[in-house]
Amino acid sequence: MTIIQILFWLLSALVLLSAIMVVINRHPVYSVIWLIITFFGISGHYILLNAQFLAVVNIIVYAGAIMVLFLFVIMLMNLNKDMEPQKSKWLKLVGAIACGCLLLVLIAALKDIDINNQIAETNTGNIGLIENLGTVLFTKYVIPFEISSILFLSAMIGAVVIGKKD
Amino acid sequence: MDLMVIDIWLIIEKLALVAIVVSISLLIAMYSTYAERKVAAYLQDRRGPNRAGPFGILQPLADGGKLFFKEEIIPLTSSKFLFVLGPALAMITALMTSAVIPWGGTLNWFERNISLQIADINIGVLYIFGVISLSVYGIMIGGWASNNKFSLLAGIRGASQMISYELAMGLTLIALLMLTGSLKMSVIVEQQINGPWNIVYQPLGFLVFFICALAETNRTPFDLPEAENELNFGYHQEYSSMKLGFYLFAEYIAMFISSAIMATLYFGGYDIPFVNESSLSASIGHNLVTILGGFALLLKVSFFLFVFIWIRWTIPRFRYDQLMNLGWKKLIPLALFNMVITAVVILLLDK
Amino acid sequence: MNALIISAVFGVIMMFTGIFVKQKPVTRNIAIAGVALLLLVNILEMSGIDFFKVHTAGFMLFDRFALLFNSVAFGSTLIYFILSAPDMEKVGHYYADYFALIFFILCGVVLVASFQSLLILFLGIEIISIPLYILTGSNKRNLISNEASLKYFLMGAFSTGIMLMGITLLYGATGTFDTQFMNIETEGTSALVIAGMLLLFFSMAFKVSAVPFHFWTPDVYDGCPTVFTSFMATVVKSAAFVGFIRLFYDAFGSIHDDWKLVAAIITALTLLVGNITAVFQQSVKRMLAYSSISQAGFMLLGLLALNATSKEGIILYATAYSLATIGIFAILLKMNDHSFESFNGFARQQPLLAGVNVIFLLSLAGIPLTAGFLAKFYMLKATLESGDFLWLVILAVIMAAVSVYYYFRLIQAMYFKEGDGNAIEVSPGFKLMLVIVAACLIVLGVFPNLLLNWLYF
Numbered sequence: 001m002t003i004i005q006i007l008f009w010l011l012s013a014l015v016l017l018s019a020i021m022v023v024i025n026r027h028p029v030y031s032v033i034w035l036i037i038t039f040f041g042i043s044g045h046y047i048l049l050n051a052q053f054l055a056v057v058n059i060i061v062y063a064g065a066i067m068v069l070f071l072f073v074i075m076l077m078n079l080n081k082d083m084e085p086q087k088s089k090w091l092k093l094v095g096a097i098a099c100g101c102l103l104l105v106l107i108a109a110l111k112d113i114d115i116n117n118q119i120a121e122t123n124t125g126n127i128g129l130i131e132n133l134g135t136v137l138f139t140k141y142v143i144p145f146e147i148s149s150i151l152f153l154s155a156m157i158g159a160v161v162i163g164k165k166d
Numbered sequence: 167m168d169l170m171v172i173d174i175w176l177i178i179e180k181l182a183l184v185a186i187v188v189s190i191s192l193l194i195a196m197y198s199t200y201a202e203r204k205v206a207a208y209l210q211d212r213r214g215p216n217r218a219g220p221f222g223i224l225q226p227l228a229d230g231g232k233l234f235f236k237e238e239i240i241p242l243t244s245s246k247f248l249f250v251l252g253p254a255l256a257m258i259t260a261l262m263t264s265a266v267i268p269w270g271g272t273l274n275w276f277e278r279n280i281s282l283q284i285a286d287i288n289i290g291v292l293y294i295f296g297v298i299s300l301s302v303y304g305i306m307i308g309g310w311a312s313n314n315k316f317s318l319l320a321g322i323r324g325a326s327q328m329i330s331y332e333l334a335m336g337l338t339l340i341a342l343l344m345l346t347g348s349l350k351m352s353v354i355v356e357q358q359i360n361g362p363w364n365i366v367y368q369p370l371g372f373l374v375f376f377i378c379a380l381a382e383t384n385r386t387p388f389d390l391p392e393a394e395n396e397l398n399f400g401y402h403q404e405y406s407s408m409k410l411g412f413y414l415f416a417e418y419i420a421m422f423i424s425s426a427i428m429a430t431l432y433f434g435g436y437d438i439p440f441v442n443e444s445s446l447s448a449s450i451g452h453n454l455v456t457i458l459g460g461f462a463l464l465l466k467v468s469f470f471l472f473v474f475i476w477i478r479w480t481i482p483r484f485r486y487d488q489l490m491n492l493g494w495k496k497l498i499p500l501a502l503f504n505m506v507i508t509a510v511v512i513l514l515l516d517k
Numbered sequence: 518m519n520a521l522i523i524s525a526v527f528g529v530i531m532m533f534t535g536i537f538v539k540q541k542p543v544t545r546n547i548a549i550a551g552v553a554l555l556l557l558v559n560i561l562e563m564s565g566i567d568f569f570k571v572h573t574a575g576f577m578l579f580d581r582f583a584l585l586f587n588s589v590a591f592g593s594t595l596i597y598f599i600l601s602a603p604d605m606e607k608v609g610h611y612y613a614d615y616f617a618l619i620f621f622i623l624c625g626v627v628l629v630a631s632f633q634s635l636l637i638l639f640l641g642i643e644i645i646s647i648p649l650y651i652l653t654g655s656n657k658r659n660l661i662s663n664e665a666s667l668k669y670f671l672m673g674a675f676s677t678g679i680m681l682m683g684i685t686l687l688y689g690a691t692g693t694f695d696t697q698f699m700n701i702e703t704e705g706t707s708a709l710v711i712a713g714m715l716l717l718f719f720s721m722a723f724k725v726s727a728v729p730f731h732f733w734t735p736d737v738y739d740g741c742p743t744v745f746t747s748f749m750a751t752v753v754k755s756a757a758f759v760g761f762i763r764l765f766y767d768a769f770g771s772i773h774d775d776w777k778l779v780a781a782i783i784t785a786l787t788l789l790v791g792n793i794t795a796v797f798q799q800s801v802k803r804m805l806a807y808s809s810i811s812q813a814g815f816m817l818l819g820l821l822a823l824n825a826t827s828k829e830g831i832i833l834y835a836t837a838y839s840l841a842t843i844g845i846f847a848i849l850l851k852m853n854d855h856s857f858e859s860f861n862g863f864a865r866q867q868p869l870l871a872g873v874n875v876i877f878l879l880s881l882a883g884i885p886l887t888a889g890f891l892a893k894f895y896m897l898k899a900t901l902e903s904g905d906f907l908w909l910v911i912l913a914v915i916m917a918a919v920s921v922y923y924y925f926r927l928i929q930a931m932y933f934k935e936g937d938g939n940a941i942e943v944s945p946g947f948k949l950m951l952v953i954v955a956a957c958l959i960v961l962g963v964f965p966n967l968l969l970n971w972l973y974f
Contacts, residue, residue: 158618162651
């Protein structure tokens, strides 16, 4: 086992564990904190792939901004574990079956992937560095990039329309 | 960069550097409390601390000792783990930023070039930004875990203030990055050593950045999270002993670090003003110049620390709506304007 | 490209109109002029005059199908603006911003109709969805509107997540976002591709509200301010269908046999549930919501068949369905409440409006001589041409017969029931416009090639 492999398994374990904790924790504030830890784990994976820019942007945007807003809402609404309504047994059963099916499909899909010739470029790839990302974004993917500005503009207008006092 | 081959000396060197940087930060933070009180005293025509040691120079030690020996109280109804996590996070995030700041050039010892920067990563400026965006959690989690309405309100106030001012800060950084063309802190300083400081090109950007830095460190006039008259004592109302100390201390460390960032980004970092480094190092030696550069940086930092303190004892606190108006309606448009102007000028000069 | 850029620019223009123009009629006229301009430049582009020479790098392809659908969408929006724009004033204070959001939605419609890359599909779907969440909740004082908006947002976000997951799996399997170059093998398709395709299928099925992904539709259509429901149920829905068909035609046409059965089951369920539930509705608005589900079932037949006839059919269907539904909603907007009873005695008060309303309803039900009939006919023909699914065709015909019941209930209320109803006042221009729309439906019902020839010449 090389250091990278050890780090990879550690991070994966951390991400999976914290992701599970997000779901099973009954207290919303703890859930959010576990989610933040999940994002850190994912950023760690990005760093292993030498995608430093993605790693740090993941932290700034998700851990630093979106999750703070989540915490905001949860704290202001004073959500406690007592307030979570009990769901009916049948609903739980149906949910379990549906998710089980999805899991089965995904496992079937992932089981026969040929991983040997598509191994990730740990630490050697440089597509995640900011210069390369910038170049690709402004040459090959410039059309989706520009179009996404329409998306953000409409979202901003929407936020103003919804948020402003009548 | 290969993680497989471990250079044992590099690790020792970096660990030593981390230890030195952290202890210097702590030391400076300690003495900024002293400076704060002395400057306040001077501005208010008093003497300030003068009992512990000559000129009261041991006062911070006495304060620290007092905090350590006070009784620890953890409120019964709070979430214990988060209650402890809050101050720890505040402290960690305050110290983490120091990793990418170049504290000086290179030292040439034992045939090794030792860089006085802990990690010269590709995304230096963004790293700082990322850590700053995380510093919200210390306040928020602490405020919430206290299970006290005042603390919660203060925590949410602090968080929304920090998020709002982060935007303007990011926009000024974009203008700066267009100028430097690199996110590496070392490259940014290198450029300023060889050319004029960035403040010459970005006076407006620096102004906005400075105001945002005040807000990010929760210093007056932006210290709403701890506004005594409105929120009792703010988000650390329920804290006692060293946990309170951590919160108070983290503020001073954040002050120190953000001064260092401002000095690095806009005021040439470890560049000694009006001196040509390369000709100086020919006459007095490379190592000495590096050390002098480090002192130059510390001097710039001290100046900023003084400005921070000066502002605190001069300007009254904002009201909350004024704070939000300033952030969203004044600083962000200003920063955007600055960004656009910078972009246009760069484009015109390139053509 | 013309329409994409101009619709985005008009979105921004409408934003500024909100600041500088205080008179609502002026705002409205600017918006109407904007859509008319969009329609014009789009028709010009169909005849080969492209103002913006943008190299799309294979992300989008403005073929006849895309351009023709864009024209249909812009035409429907134009009619919608002329008929219903005055009613938007009642919703809230941000009159100009609503128009801006609708222009952005049109931008998304153009993207969804012409994408060649999954990235653009995703962006298009999102550009359509986000303004719609806002429009749904635009009546801020009304709790039902708020609830509908939140529900729509949560479900929509969830389905977007599923779509992204599907796109990720497909990218992992094929190494490209480009729908033309996925090169999916017919034999021994990798399970990743199948999983990704299914996830995409489900998320698109959500967007077109196919059963069993339809649960949001009645609540959202009901809670949304009626004037926006009209837009949502017509232009947006047909755009989602065009995107759906385009995606499966381009990317998964080679493995048609693998997903045919899933599509058939979903189509059958949609036809059944949509029509049967619509029978029991007491409010016209809710009935129209379920009817939109049942019409989605017919449009799904086009997806199932996936041949040239189905492409013609979907264009015709989108036109017929959009025009008729916009017309009915325009009349519904003038009523005081949305129950069937409020239409009692309507024919005596407003004989002309009742008359055109009958034409719209007949078209929706698929009675011959209306465009709706031919649209359904094309769909069934396409399905028969593709073979295999005779049982589905029979089911669809039975369900069309069921739909006649609830559409005729409205006609019965208008003509054969006594009632004071609510005296509504409409302008002559409104009446004229409705008559024109009804005339369009009949003309298209007799000469569908007036529209469909554009696909080829």
